[in-house]
Amino acid sequence: MPKRKKVSILIVEDDQLLAKALEAKLLQEDFDVSFAIDGQSAVEAAVRDKPDVILLDLLLPIMGGFEVLSSLKLNDETKDIPVLILSNLSQAKEIERGQDLGAKEYLIKSDVSLKTVLEKIRGLLKL
C-alpha cells in the first residue's frame, strides 16, 4: 500500500523557542514541518515547497508578515494555500488587515494554547 503523504506545515517564525515548540507539537501529530525565519525566505519556501498550510507570524525580519501574505495571495502558485496568522499583534485594525489580505485564521499568541493552534490547523484542512 502506498504511504500516505503527510500534511506539510510551513512555520514562519523568527522566535526560535516558539518555533521549536510548534515544531515539536506538529511532529507529535505526524505533520511534516519546515521553517522560515524571515518574510523573504517564507515566500521563497512557499513557492518552492507548496505547503498545505502556512503558520505566519507578522513581526518578521526583512519582510513583514502582512507583506508576505499579500505576496502569497498575488501569486497563482500560492494563493490557495491557507494561511493562519499567529501573532502578538492584537489590535482590531491588524486583525482586520490580516483577514482582508486573505488569512483564514488570525490567532493571538497570548490568547491561545498549542492545542488551539492544532485544532485550527485541523479545521482548515478538514482533518
Next chain:
Amino acid sequence: MLESDKEKVLAALRRNRIASMATVTADGQPQAVTILYVVDDDLNLYFVTREKSRKVANLDANGMVAMSIGLEPPMNVQLEGRAVRVDDELVRADKMAELAHAGADLEDLWPPILRVGKEGYVLYKVMPEKVRALDLSDHNISSEDPPYIELM
C-alpha cells in the same frame, strides 16, 4: 543520599514541568513566578526567561531561588539553590530545545514564555543546595513525622 530516593524525586521533577519559583529583589522583597523547566540527571533545573524580566534583575542582585514543584505524582518537591546564567552555546541550544519540547507537551497550558517571546532569552541553570520532597502518597502524614525525603 539514597539512589532510590533520588530516582523518586527525579521522576517527580521530570513528570512536572511547571514550578513556582521565588526570587528576591535587590532590596529584599520576595517575588514569586511560574516557570517552565527541564531537569538533568544531577537535579539541576533549567529555565528560560526574558532579559528584561523582573526575575533577571532579581537574580543579577541575588542568585538564590526557592521552588515548589507539583503534586503529581503525589509528591511535592521543595528545592533551594543558586541560579546562574548559561552562556555556553551548545548547552543553550540543547536546553532550549528541551524546554521547547516540554512546552509542547503541555496541551492546555501554553507557558507565558512561549506567548510573549521575541526579546532576548536568558537561560538559567539552578544548582540545588537543598532538596526535599513530601511523599503525599503516604497515608499516615502527620505533623510530628511528615514523610519527607531529604536529598541535600
